[in-house]
Amino acid sequence: KGTERVSGEPLTLLYIGEEHNRVYLQHLIFRDVCKSELQGTVAPAKLESVWRKFTDDTDILIIKTEQEVEALAQAPFFVVPCWINVVRISLTDTRSSSLRDDMRRVRKYRYSYDVVSDRTNFDDFYHNMYLPFILRRHKEAAMPITYEQMLEQLSRAELLRIKRDGAVVAAVMILYGDNVVHSWKIGVRNGDELLAKQGVVAAIYLFEAQDLASSGWREIDCGGTRAFLMDGQFQYKKKWGIRLGSDWRQHFY
Numbered sequence: 014k015g016t017e018r019v020s021g022e023p024l025t026l027l028y029i030g031e032e033h034n035r036v037y038l039q040h041l042i043f044r045d046v047c048k049s050e051l052q053g054t055v056a057p058a059k060l061e062s063v064w065r066k067f068t069d070d071t072d073i074l075i076i077k078t079e080q081e082v083e084a085l086a087q088a089p090f091f092v093v094p095c096w097i098n099v100v101r102i103s104l105t106d107t108r109s110s111s112l113r114d115d116m117r118r119v120r121k122y123r124y125s126y127d128v129v130s131d132r133t134n135f136d137d138f139y140h141n142m143y144l145p146f147i148l149r150r151h152k153e154a155a156m157p158i159t160y161e162q163m164l165e166q167l168s169r170a171e172l173l174r175i176k177r178d179g180a181v182v183a184a185v186m187i188l189y190g191d192n193v194v195h196s197w198k199i200g201v202r203n204g205d206e207l208l209a210k211q212g213v214v215a216a217i218y219l220f221e222a223q224d225l226a227s228s229g230w231r232e233i234d235c236g237g238t239r240a241f242l243m244d245g246q247f248q249y250k251k252k253w254g255i256r257l258g259s260d261w262r263q264h265f266y
Contacts, residue, residue: 103254
């Protein structure tokens with residue numbers, strides 16, 4: 014229960030699903046701190062009886078599921094993907110007015126880059142850039158990969174590192190497939206928000222596109238983003254020139 018972000022009206026939301034999605038939706042929908050009450054757990058077969066029980070006291074009902082539930086298919090719900098894949102298609106065009114401030118910061122702080130693929134640098138990336146960055150930025154909603162999951166990808170990975178005054182301040186882990194290149198995980202040294210404000214993430218997007226375009230790539234798979242127009246990450250990726258791909262077969266009803 015809390016205040017709806019846009020209208021300022023009081024709002025009661027019933028959410029059924031995982032905790033990290035609850036945290037995300039709470040920040041997306043509510044303006045300030047809201048009151049949360051755990052009602053218990055529910056099996057898919059019991060979903061209909063649960064949501065009907067709370068219908069009269071709820072303004073919005075959201076159910077997260079990875080499987081089709083007959084009761085939901087027959088009820089008056091609409092479906093929103095939890096995540097949708099984003100493919101960057103404008104690798105060399107940075108003339109958009111929305112990118113001018115980003116480009117100005119990249120030039121101002123004199124970022125440069127290099128590309129490496131040795132284990133030591135991947136260790137530094139995971140522990141000192143990726144993990145601090147995702148935990149600080151997404152807090153309770155963060156879903157970091159494990160160190161072992163990163164190691165499994167090293168045989169097809171490169172690390173594009175962003176430098177300033179000779180020091181490595183950020184990086185992106187790039188994965189190569191047969192016909193696709195993935196911009197997989199990014200990180201900023203110590204999760205430093207000041208570096209992010211000083212355009213280091215823009216430097217990642219810019220130099221990654223320049224380097225891959227010079228190698229003949231025309232598109233970059235940028236992974237998943239939340240399928241909400243108000244989502245900040247979606248809006249940031251959108252201004253770099255994207256097309257939307259398939260969803261991840263995880264849905265909000």
